[in-house]
Amino acid sequence: xxxxxxxxxxxxxxxxxxxxxxxxxxxxxxxxxxxxxxxxxxxxxxxxxxxxxxxxxxxxxxxxxxxxxxxxxxxxxxxxxxxxxxxxxxxxxxxxxxxxxxxxxxxxxxxxxxxxxxxxxxxxxxxxxxxxxxxxxxxxxxxxxxxxxxxxxxxxxxxxxxxxxxxxxxxxxxxxxxxxxxxxxxxxxxxxxxxxxxxxxxxxxxxxxxxxxxxxxxxxxxxxxxxxxxxxxxxxxxxxxxxxxxxxxxxxxxxxxxxxxxxxxxxxxxxxxxxxxxxxxxxxxxxxxxxxxxxxxxxxxxxxxxxxxxxxxxxxxxxxxxxxxxxxx
Amino acid sequence: xxxxxxxxxxxxxxxxxxxxxxxxxxxxxxxxxxxxxxxxxxxxxxxxxxxxxxxxxxxxxxxxxxxxxxxxxxxxxxxxxxxxxxxxxxxxxxxxxxxxxxxxxxxxxxxxxxxxxxxxxxxxxxxxxxxxxxxxxxxxxxxxxxxxxxxxxxxxxxxxxxxxxxxxxxxxxxxxxxxxxxxxxxxxxxxxxxxxxxxxxxxxxxxxxxxxxxxxxxxxxxxxxxxxxxxxxxxxxxxxxxxxxxxxxxxxxxxxxxxxxxxxxxxxxxxxxxxxx
Numbered sequence: 001x002x003x004x005x006x007x008x009x010x011x012x013x014x015x016x017x018x019x020x021x022x023x024x025x026x027x028x029x030x031x032x033x034x035x036x037x038x039x040x041x042x043x044x045x046x047x048x049x050x051x052x053x054x055x056x057x058x059x060x061x062x063x064x065x066x067x068x069x070x071x072x073x074x075x076x077x078x079x080x081x082x083x084x085x086x087x088x089x090x091x092x093x094x095x096x097x098x099x100x101x102x103x104x105x106x107x108x109x110x111x112x113x114x115x116x117x118x119x120x121x122x123x124x125x126x127x128x129x130x131x132x133x134x135x136x137x138x139x140x141x142x143x144x145x146x147x148x149x150x151x152x153x154x155x156x157x158x159x160x161x162x163x164x165x166x167x168x169x170x171x172x173x174x175x176x177x178x179x180x181x182x183x184x185x186x187x188x189x190x191x192x193x194x195x196x197x198x199x200x201x202x203x204x205x206x207x208x209x210x211x212x213x214x215x216x217x218x219x220x221x222x223x224x225x226x227x228x229x230x231x232x233x234x235x236x237x238x239x240x241x242x243x244x245x246x247x248x249x250x251x252x253x254x255x256x257x258x259x260x261x262x263x264x265x266x267x268x269x270x271x272x273x274x275x276x277x278x279x280x281x282x283x284x285x286x287x288x289x290x291x292x293x294x295x296x297x298x299x300x301x302x303x304x305x306x307x308x309x310x311x312x313x314x315x316x317x318x319x320x321x322x323x324x325x326x327x328x329x
Numbered sequence: 330x331x332x333x334x335x336x337x338x339x340x341x342x343x344x345x346x347x348x349x350x351x352x353x354x355x356x357x358x359x360x361x362x363x364x365x366x367x368x369x370x371x372x373x374x375x376x377x378x379x380x381x382x383x384x385x386x387x388x389x390x391x392x393x394x395x396x397x398x399x400x401x402x403x404x405x406x407x408x409x410x411x412x413x414x415x416x417x418x419x420x421x422x423x424x425x426x427x428x429x430x431x432x433x434x435x436x437x438x439x440x441x442x443x444x445x446x447x448x449x450x451x452x453x454x455x456x457x458x459x460x461x462x463x464x465x466x467x468x469x470x471x472x473x474x475x476x477x478x479x480x481x482x483x484x485x486x487x488x489x490x491x492x493x494x495x496x497x498x499x500x501x502x503x504x505x506x507x508x509x510x511x512x513x514x515x516x517x518x519x520x521x522x523x524x525x526x527x528x529x530x531x532x533x534x535x536x537x538x539x540x541x542x543x544x545x546x547x548x549x550x551x552x553x554x555x556x557x558x559x560x561x562x563x564x565x566x567x568x569x570x571x572x573x574x575x576x577x578x579x580x581x582x583x584x585x586x587x588x589x590x591x592x593x594x595x596x597x598x599x600x601x602x603x604x605x606x
Contacts (some may be wrong), residue, residue, distance in 0.1 A: 064503060065499055065502055065503055084505075085504075086504075088505075089503055092503075093503065094500070096499070096500070097496075098496060101495045101497065102496035102499075102500060104495075104497045104515050105519065106515075106518040107515075112497075115501075119504045120504055
């Protein structure tokens with residue numbers, strides 16, 4: 001499969017002013033540090049990690065909300081720099097986490113859904129209305145709700161409105177930034193099924209950002225595990241969940257709550273807190289919390305090596321297998 | 330919309346105040362249509378007349394009908410306050426939106442300007458403006474406008490900062506929507522209720538300031554009728570014949586209190602935080 005979206009060595013640094021006003025030294029918060037990622041057509045790539053690991057920043061960079069400090073993002077072989085905003089927005093859309101903040105409370109559902117059509121496509125009012133109603137039907141809203149305001153809807157319905165708006169211009173890629181995290185579990189399932197459905201019908205690609213591993217396992221084809229702005233492990237959803245290589249991924253998977261009554265093992269989990277992204281640890285960024293850390297972990301940054309047919313990991317303790325030893329991604 | 334009206338109606342005091350305001354404004358605004366007495370017409374043989382059928386509220390020191398002057402005076406007090414507050418709000422909203430939406434150096438400059446304006450006590454600021462521009466109706470309007478700019482601008486800036494951080498604005502940015510369109514379609518509609526409440530509350534203060542300026546002889550010049558000016562000319566005889574001073578005084582108080590009550594009612598009716606309560 002050729003990749004539709006490719007993120008190459010993306011770095012997003014935020015300048016942070018020194019606490020001392022007199023010194024002009026500016027330090028950088030490395031929200032995303034040297035991340036590469038490929039998304040193929042009709043594929044769902046999950047991005048998982050703790051709060052503050054840079055997954056949302058990555059998502060925002062993909063939709064063009066944040067300018068990368070370094071590196072490039074290409075859509076269909078063309079970098080964002082050579083695309084117009086409209087062209088990019090037509091193909092890449094986003095669904096936000098909080099369905100209460102992602103809809104303008106002063107706009108009717110119809111107006112919200114049709115806004116991209118007006119702004120990006122410059123469609124006439126009648127055309128917009130026709131397409132708007134079509135979209136509402138597609139995401140499971142009734143046409144008589146066209147003139148209602150967002151506060152008349154529940155969280156799940158609002159998220160449907162957000163999805164309809166994201167799909168308005170027939171995008172190729174939709175970034176879901178924690179799109180179901182704010183919903184009740186039963187509603188989460190409905191929205192996930194809707195996303196699944198839409199993918200099948202329109203051959204959409206999704207970048208699915210989440211901290212909920214069970215959801216990711218359910219919906220994604222590929223998973224990237226992020227820690228402190230780096231992707232530490234990347235691969236097919238089966239290989240990651242069945243055969244995790246990186247110690248951080250293992251810890252994350254162990255922390256998934258299980259319903260088991262016999263031989264309950266206490267969750268070991270990780271000790272300590274995530275280090276500050278302002279002053280990330282040397283070498284492997286995970287070495288401060290890694291139970292297996294050795295001397296070399298604090299000295300050098302691990303290379304990303306291929307550990308399976310489509311499975312990569314960045315850890316000194318993991319060596320590549322015969323399939324592709326030491327192949328940097 | 331219906332909801333807002335319903336919530337407003339639940340506050341009885343605000344409704345009463347609103348009705349009263351409408352009556353007062355209508356009575357003053359349409360005065361030339363139904364009052365056929367010149368408010369400037371003097372009758373030196375009939376000064377300080379007691380209320381009678383001919384002069385319902387009596388006459389003042391120059392024998393002018395107090396009721397007629399009250400109605401015409403209200404016209405200029407209200408007209409000056411309305412135009413002052415509305416133009417001040419227009420400028421304040423523009424400044425507030427620029428400061429809040431674009432941030433950076435524009436925000437710093439505008440915020441400092443607001444600080445400077447707020448550092449003066451309100452009335453003093455108005456007096457300074459009139460002292461620089463000279464007295465008169467149009468200059469009073471300018472003074473009221475400048476007087477209301479900082480409060481509006483600061484309030485709008487805060488509102489815009491809040492709105493700007495919402496995800497629906499991020500969605501607009503993803504689409505590459507122009508800043509102008511975002512401001513007109515999203516930012517202003519979401520700030521408008523706060524702006525309306527603020528205008529109402531400011532109108533009360535503006536009436537007070539207009540009257541105070543005229544009272545000091547810096548606003549509307551005699552013999553033109555204006556509530557503050559009427560108070561001023563009646564204060565010499567306050568002890569012997571208080572009626573000419575009491576009437577405009579009550580009018581000012583009533584209007585200010587009414588604006589304040591209506592503003593309060595509107596704020597409660599429009600406040601989204603109470604929406605689900």
